[in-house]
Amino acid sequence: MTNGLTAQEVAATMNEFGLVDQVRSNRIRIVTPLPRVREALERARRVLACDHLVQIAAVDNRKSFELIYHLTGPHRTVLSIAAEVPRDRPEAPTVSDLLPPAGIYERQIHDLFGIAFVGHPDLRRIILNEDWPGDEFPLRKDWKPRPNVFYGGVPEEAK
Amino acid sequence: MPEVVVPIGPHHPALKEPVNFKVIAEGELIVRLEIDIAYNHRGIEKAAESRDFVKVVPLLERVCGICSHSHTTVFVKGIEEVMKVGVPKRAQYIRTVIAELERMHSHLLWLGVAAHEIGFNTLFMWTWRDREAVQDSLEELTGNRVNYGINEVGGVRRDPTDRDVARVLRRLPVLEERIAKYRRMIAHEPTTLARFRGIGRLTREEALRYGTVGPTARASGIEYDIRRDDPYLAYDEVPFEVVTDTHGDVYGRTLVRIGELLQSVGIVRHALENLPGGPIKVATPRAAPRAEILSRYEAPRGELVHFIRTNNTDKVERLDIRTPTLANWTSVAVSLVGQHLADIPVVVAAIDPCLSCTSRVTIVDREDRETKTMTWEELRAHGMRFYREKRGV
Amino acid sequence: MKLSDRLLAWARLKSPWITIFNSGACNACDIEVIAAITPRFDVERFGILVKGTPRHADILIVTGPVTKKQATRLRRIYDQMPDPKYVIAMGACGATGGVFRGLYHVVNGVDQVIPVDVWVAGCPPRPDEIIDGVITCLQLMKEDLKHGGREWRTKRTSAPPAAPPEVTA
Numbered sequence: 001m002t003n004g005l006t007a008q009e010v011a012a013t014m015n016e017f018g019l020v021d022q023v024r025s026n027r028i029r030i031v032t033p034l035p036r037v038r039e040a041l042e043r044a045r046r047v048l049a050c051d052h053l054v055q056i057a058a059v060d061n062r063k064s065f066e067l068i069y070h071l072t073g074p075h076r077t078v079l080s081i082a083a084e085v086p087r088d089r090p091e092a093p094t095v096s097d098l099l100p101p102a103g104i105y106e107r108q109i110h111d112l113f114g115i116a117f118v119g120h121p122d123l124r125r126i127i128l129n130e131d132w133p134g135d136e137f138p139l140r141k142d143w144k145p146r147p148n149v150f151y152g153g154v155p156e157e158a159k
Numbered sequence: 160m161p162e163v164v165v166p167i168g169p170h171h172p173a174l175k176e177p178v179n180f181k182v183i184a185e186g187e188l189i190v191r192l193e194i195d196i197a198y199n200h201r202g203i204e205k206a207a208e209s210r211d212f213v214k215v216v217p218l219l220e221r222v223c224g225i226c227s228h229s230h231t232t233v234f235v236k237g238i239e240e241v242m243k244v245g246v247p248k249r250a251q252y253i254r255t256v257i258a259e260l261e262r263m264h265s266h267l268l269w270l271g272v273a274a275h276e277i278g279f280n281t282l283f284m285w286t287w288r289d290r291e292a293v294q295d296s297l298e299e300l301t302g303n304r305v306n307y308g309i310n311e312v313g314g315v316r317r318d319p320t321d322r323d324v325a326r327v328l329r330r331l332p333v334l335e336e337r338i339a340k341y342r343r344m345i346a347h348e349p350t351t352l353a354r355f356r357g358i359g360r361l362t363r364e365e366a367l368r369y370g371t372v373g374p375t376a377r378a379s380g381i382e383y384d385i386r387r388d389d390p391y392l393a394y395d396e397v398p399f400e401v402v403t404d405t406h407g408d409v410y411g412r413t414l415v416r417i418g419e420l421l422q423s424v425g426i427v428r429h430a431l432e433n434l435p436g437g438p439i440k441v442a443t444p445r446a447a448p449r450a451e452i453l454s455r456y457e458a459p460r461g462e463l464v465h466f467i468r469t470n471n472t473d474k475v476e477r478l479d480i481r482t483p484t485l486a487n488w489t490s491v492a493v494s495l496v497g498q499h500l501a502d503i504p505v506v507v508a509a510i511d512p513c514l515s516c517t518s519r520v521t522i523v524d525r526e527d528r529e530t531k532t533m534t535w536e537e538l539r540a541h542g543m544r545f546y547r548e549k550r551g552v
Numbered sequence: 553m554k555l556s557d558r559l560l561a562w563a564r565l566k567s568p569w570i571t572i573f574n575s576g577a578c579n580a581c582d583i584e585v586i587a588a589i590t591p592r593f594d595v596e597r598f599g600i601l602v603k604g605t606p607r608h609a610d611i612l613i614v615t616g617p618v619t620k621k622q623a624t625r626l627r628r629i630y631d632q633m634p635d636p637k638y639v640i641a642m643g644a645c646g647a648t649g650g651v652f653r654g655l656y657h658v659v660n661g662v663d664q665v666i667p668v669d670v671w672v673a674g675c676p677p678r679p680d681e682i683i684d685g686v687i688t689c690l691q692l693m694k695e696d697l698k699h700g701g702r703e704w705r706t707k708r709t710s711a712p713p714a715a716p717p718e719v720t721a
Contacts, residue, residue, distance in 0.1 A: 023451070024452075026389060027453060051367045051368075052367065052370065052383065053370050054453075054455070054462070054464055054481070055453075055464045055466060055479070055481040057453075057466040057477075057479040058479065059468060059476075059477045059479070060477070061476075068466070070453055070464070070466075072388075076388045076389065078389075078453060080453065099370070100368060100369050100370065100489055101369060101370030101486060101489050103489065104485060104488060104489060105481070105485075112204075127200050128200065128621075128657065129200075129619070129620045129621035129657070130621075131620070132620075138202065138205055138656050138657075139204060139205055145656055151620060151656065151657075152620035152621065152623070152657070153618075153620040153623040153624070153659045153665075154623045154624060154627055154659070154664070154665050198574075198576055198619060198621045198622050199576045199577075199619060200576075200619060200621065200657050201576060201617065201619055201652045201655050201657050201658050202652075202655035202656040202657040202658065203652075203655070205655070205656060206652075206654075206655050217651055218651050218652075221578040221580070221650075221651050221652075221675075222578060223578055223579060224577070224578040224579040224580025224581070224582075224583065224676065225579055225580070225583060227578075227580070268583065271590075283590075284590055284591055287586075287587065287590035287591070287592075288590060288591040288592060290587075290590075291587075291590075291592040294587075304584070304678065305580040305583065305584060305676050306578075306580050306675060306676065
């Protein structure tokens with residue numbers, strides 16, 4: 001295992017994307033505009049030796065959505081690459097071709113938040129049941145179950 | 160890159176959930192595997208946003224009943240870090256002991272299940288009988304065999320007496336001896352050798368590329384272990400080794416888990432013999448300040464991650480859970496391409512997902528365009544028949 | 553009863569076959585059910601066998617709060633079982649949805665989907681409590697045989713209580 005990455009090392013490579021911030025002794029956060037996410041991840045992978053995608057965290061902060069890609073590598077430092085997704089246009093470029101595990105993670109985020117990943121080979125439903133309405137995204141902050149809508153399970157008449 | 164494989168992964172629970180597969184095959188050879196595992200989605204992440212730090216812990220405990228301590232520990236340690244509270248040493252040691260006992264019960268469970276998948280039911284019975292010693296220890300220390308409820312934000316809820324500690328220590332030598340026996344058995348039994356060696360192989364590059372974690376990754380020579388890479392609880396004080404292997408197949412994963420069992424016995428022994436005195440919990444504020452934290456933990460199945468955002472209240476703003484099984488499903492789909500249908504139960508079991516009690520496999524044969532459905536039981540029986548005819552095991 | 557019926561009844565009571573269905577559980581109940589088979593608790597000494605298919609089962613053990621994705625499958629499994637069939641709902645989840653009650657993807661209990669005969673309390677219930685639940689189910693089977701079916705305990709014997717009068721003022 002090599003030594004951890006310093007904020008300076010990370011900033012030297014990633015500064016052009018946005019703010020680089022050491023948030024914990026072993027975690028460095030980089031903000032990047034959404035269209036440059038793929039480039040930022042590739043740069044982290046190639047130059048900073050981040051070979052492991054830990055998680056794609058998705059958050060609804062009521063104003064917009066955020067996607068935070070956590071990566072790590074033999075240096076054991078976690079790089080969190082954060083991008084904002086506008087609420088009125090919930091789309092993001094896929095990274096499943098760069099980082100294969102993202103294939104499942106993006107499908108899950110799509111089901112729960114309704115963010116469409118452009119270029120994903122197969123954005124089918126994965127986590128919610130097949131009867132769940134296609135236009136309702138339960139993990140959005142403004143989602144509440146509506147009365148008289150069938151969300152899956154055994155329909156009332158069949159009981 | 161192999162044919163576009165689009166595996167469908169489980170949500171939170173790391174094990175034993177119902178699974179549905181779709182296999183595209185040419186005769187006996189797998190061309191593509193699709194996995195459908197959303198049967199366990201309950202809506203826990205959303206519920207966590209409306210339960211305070213006391214109420215959310217029992218909910219998170221039941222994300223998965225086999226690694227329940229993992230989920231509660233990774234959560235409370237994240238909140239404790241956000242609150243900047245110093246958890247007493249004794250509590251950290253107790254949490255470590257329970258964590259390693261959980262790893263032991265989980266790996267013994269897995270060993271039994273893997274044996275059951277290849278029809279080796281004697282080993283299944285033996286490992287689960289030995290597992291009862293671990294369950295007894297857990298019950299003495301926490302009050303329950305499963306879903307221990309030992310964690311709370313700020314420490315642990317129960318303090319073991321010297322007698323409890325002595326009783327647990329007394330069980331360890333027997334466990335060590337039995338585990339060493341299993342290691343010898345695996346290396347010499349014709350059945351395990353035939354069904355595990357060369358099956359589900361992942362090279363180091365593939366394992367990294369497809370995001371594998373835990374014993375599955377360590378069997379391919381990847382030395383990632385959160386206990387070493389991002390130490391938490393008492394792991395920076397207790398001596399242990401990260402177990403890796405280079406086989407990269409199911410046999411390697413078996414060896415890694417058995418190695419980890421022995422390491423865990425050592426950690427439990429060291430932690431109990433050196434259990435610090437003092438309080439088991441510390442008072443914490445009701446609310447957590449606004450912050451973002453990525454809490455990581457080495458669960459029995461691999462790297463477990465809780466991404467938490469807090470917002471000056473007594474509830475989380477967002478809790479995003481990534482379980483190790485979710486990370487490993489991609490590698491299952493990849494490593495099964497080119498293998499036989501008969502190998503599906505073993506390779507799936509090797510990443511240690513939950514028992515697939517209600518799984519079904521749909522097999523589409525490209526050669527004769529026939530589609531048939533098999534239950535997991537039928538697939539397991541098919542596997543045993545295949546190897547009996549082919550290799551006489 | 554005819555001799556063949558008596559024989560069948562005896563066989564069912566002496567050696568009931570069980571099938572387990574996980575309706576979206578956290579798996580704690582499932583592993584305690586399986587621990588009941590293993591040497592420490594050894595439910596097989598009672599002649600109880602765990603079978604993978606519902607078509608051969610007398611008793612269906614359901615774990616989990618029943619997620620919306622599993623509900624129709626649970627119904628189907630129940631319909632596939634031959635009569636007389638019995639259902640044991642495992643744990644707090646099986647009774648009311650347990651700690652998951654009210655979550656958006658959960659149906660809140662097995663009896664919302666299929667009729668239940670025995671509820672076993674616990675989260676999870678211990679293997680000995682599970683065996684106790686199965687024995688209770690066997691006793692229920694015996695009682696049902698005496699009454700010629702299960703109607704004696706499921707038919708309503710009196711009218712439901714009248715709704716309380718509207719409170720005004």
